[in-house]
Amino acid sequence: MITRKVRKWEKLPGKNTFCCDGRVMMARQKGVFYLTLFLIIGTCSLFFAFECPYLAVHLSPAIPVFAAVLFLFVMAMLLRTSFSDPGVLPRALPDEATFIEMEIEAANGNVPPGQRAPPRIRNVQINSQIVKLKYCYTCKIFRPPRASHCSICDNCVDRFDHHCPWVGNCVGKRNYRYFYMFTLSLSLLTIYIFTFNIVHVAMRSVVSGFLNTLKDTPGTYPFLCLIFLQKDTPLLVCFFTLWSVVGLTGFHTYLISLNQTTNEDIKGSWSGKNRIQNPYSHKNIIKNCCEVLCGPTYPSVLDRRGLMQEDLVALAALPSTNSDTTPQTTKTTAPLIPNEHTPDEAKSIADSAAEKSSSPKEEQPPSAKLPPLASPETDAETSIAKDKPH
């Protein structure tokens, strides 16, 4: 039997792209992320090129230095958010999936034919509140509390906040603090550049008159001239960015102080009467902030760079013998082959396993069989939490 060693990231299901041999993990659609990079780098370059020489000479050289430090911090946070694992939960291996199915069947009892099986929900009591854990048909696990399935990346993410197209990745437990630091530092950078743009115009106006300044720098004309890539485009970009980024930072500060996620806020999980109160909040703003921002750094549970054996002979045979594939039985063979099938084969195997082991009446929405395709969704849609109920 021919085997070769591969890195585990090559065999991970889900719709992520990996770079640098598994060190970098992002969503598939990266277009908006490149736009973010372009806007930040472009605006800052214009600022450093055209405004800083004047300000450094006439005011203080500390101004461009501080701007440079802030710019580097913003870039570091952006790249950290975009490239890290947001807290993806690995899918259940066949043994575990079968075990859970058996438990569900035992709990549900015999469902008469023609009747729908009850929804797969587990009730858990957390801090004297009843929280419902939903079953994920794609990952074949009961999602931990606060976890959610991102349909764009096709993964369950722990403490799922939202899928952010601007950073090209999900925002979850592991990278939420980097995301927040990114929005916070970007707000500061935007305010800083905006302020010094105005200072620059003001200082020049004092010297050569306001109208002359506008003549020399026509792009500064307040917020009306939008098209030309003039020297003072930073001002325009800054103004619009200011309101959106600062607003977003404010929103996330509010969420952090209440220890809520964007997903929970949008779904209204803890608001409204007859709803349970947030069981995860410490009821203390400082403590909530400390937990979210200064809590322990969770390691990735996806072993992306681990090595595994790939059975080349078995893989070659797989596409033709679709129905013949037997799901992994409880007999343990070499423990090194958790995911030797491609996602498509794994899906068909999971289907045949589901047919074999579980009742045919279980509730399987269409999206369970076919993982949602990555359709080009608009920015407005994707910036809202993506959680299609399974």
Add this chain to the structure above:
Amino acid sequence: MAETHSLQELQTPPASSKIFIQRDYGSGTICRFHTKLPSELESRVDKQQFEETMQTLNNLYAEAEKLGGRSYLEGCLACLTAYTVFLCLETHYEKVLKKISRYIKDQNEKIYAPRGILFTDPIERGLRVVEVTIFEDRSIGSGR
């Protein structure tokens, strides 16, 4: 017949079954597993021994996720260096995870392997379950 039987034994690995001990979310989202002895293990393992193993694991995970002066200091220092400090240093959580791996290996070697039981480190299952593999004793069951 006897030859094929022994040939089978040589080629097939020992039969086993798996049980999965689930997470206990009673105290929130911290990593904690149920400590109750599953019924499948009742004949093999002492209840107190099992509970002690699980409780030690839970304590180790609690230590990793503890919110206190140490984690705050680590968080603030990391933020000041734009989180580049983690390129060189290991986080507290990672250190404790290594400790947990060693503990599980140790427990397997000393207590559970002689009884035909193998604990799998939960990190290999995404910290979702503790997978316990029960090996059936072939030498006893082969007289069929």
